[in-house]
Amino acid sequence: MSLSNTDRQLAALLRVGALLAAVIVLLILWFLFKESWALLRQVTWTRFFTDASWHPVAGLYRITPMLSATLYATLGAVLLAAPLGIASALFNQYYAPPLLAAVYRRLIGLLAGIPSVVYGFWGLTTLAPLIGRLHPPGVSLLTGILILTLMILPTVALTVDAALAAVPVASIRSAAALGLSRWGFISGVALPTARSGLASGTLLAAGRAIGETMAVLMVAGNVAGQPHSLFDPVRTLTANIALEMAYATGDHRAALFVSGLVLMGMVLVLVGVAEWFGKERSYV
């Protein structure tokens, strides 16, 4: 059907709006590059890994301590949150009676809705002192991992829940006809069928964990050194930016934008892989 004149004008207007929305990502990348450039053009990128330490004011830009803190925290949180989240989804789908499942799903939704700063506050005032009793100082990689786990668990649970709900009824009936036990059905039929949902849920959760700032900043201790144990205070890439942006100038500021670029790169890779695993996804 051909478009009328008004339609064409409206379409053009909408196109401008959509173009603006689409350009924001490029604008973000452009400004990250622009602000990083002052530093990137003086130092080779290897120095971010080979310098002695992170002392940007003295011209030392080693980001590996922060990078490893981010990776350890993300890895730990995903290792904990993936089984817990998957178990929560299984509970909803196959174990809880409908009413209880609805209540539990709502609770997971509420958990997802708590702002990160509140998780951080709770972690700092409740969890960190408890862990400090176990092994001082309390604010540590472990505390960060636990809080992150709590934050990304709903992402895993809700995504896997949706994936499990899409398991065909025919498979469920066939499993019942074959006399499979509940766990036999879950491990042999449901989880394999929903595996792309499991993968994309876990990856999305990992993306959230990498990008999370406030909660980790508040509970992980913020010492910019290489972590050697779970009880060491650590500083993630995101926390580093949040802590130092307030007073950073010149090359120091540029170095923070470089770590922003690094974060962006990590998240882009994850988004790409997650998309490859699962076509249908919502912005959890």
Place this chain on the structure above:
Amino acid sequence: MSKNALATGLICLVAVLVTSVFFWLLTDLVIHGLPRLSGPFFVEASQNAGRSGGIGPIIVSTALILLVAIVTSAPLGLATAVLLSEFTRPGSLFGRLVRRSLDVLAGVPSIVFGLFGNAFFCIYLGLGFSILSGGLTLACMVLPLLIRTAEQGLQVAPNDYRLAAAALGMSRSAALTHLLLPAAMPALVAALLLAIGRAGAETAALVFTSGYVDRMPDSLLDSGRALSVHIYDLSMNVAGGDANASAAALVLIGLLLIINTIAMSLAKQWRIATP
């Protein structure tokens, strides 16, 4: 068989564990925060770096930041959603590019939005640390969520409406304004509310864009402290601020709970998937 029983036990244990952690967190906040909550707490200015007094100016700043975010992102988001859902053939290059770019935008960490907002709005556009900078930064951040939800809402609007309108010779713009948008209204409102909820929970993107100042803002170009930033500042930088931080956290959670509950019920009524 014992494997089956073990699995049942473990899975139920996880459900109990998650539920108890949730109530542990909530009880902690209520025990410490509830005694501070009172009428004056909502209107008084904060005193002594927030240790005493209320959160009046902070609520005003938060509301203004959210207002800026929504007023700017809503038209842009609605335009994009309408274009993607009504004016783009499935699989067209432009549509695919826009969608891909929004997917990436949805994955950008909030602190990176903060960096961008600081470099672009505060410095490049010269808006400084202000409510305007913070709101515009949040507008960029919530755009993907807004567009996705609004688009889903439009797609659920019955196709018969489009066909009937075309058969009657209505222009697409008329069909849009008279049929599709009114029909999708609950979904569009849900999209807006979800976006407000997301923006209200944000901290990292605001610290370096709208700033820390906890006075009552005079204009949109003043720095204003959002509720979430207030909680952060009280618990990290102010010794003895924990009780007021708990109270502020309760207010924030309550606010988000109301917003999200309305959004969810609207969305459910409209049968669209919400995050």
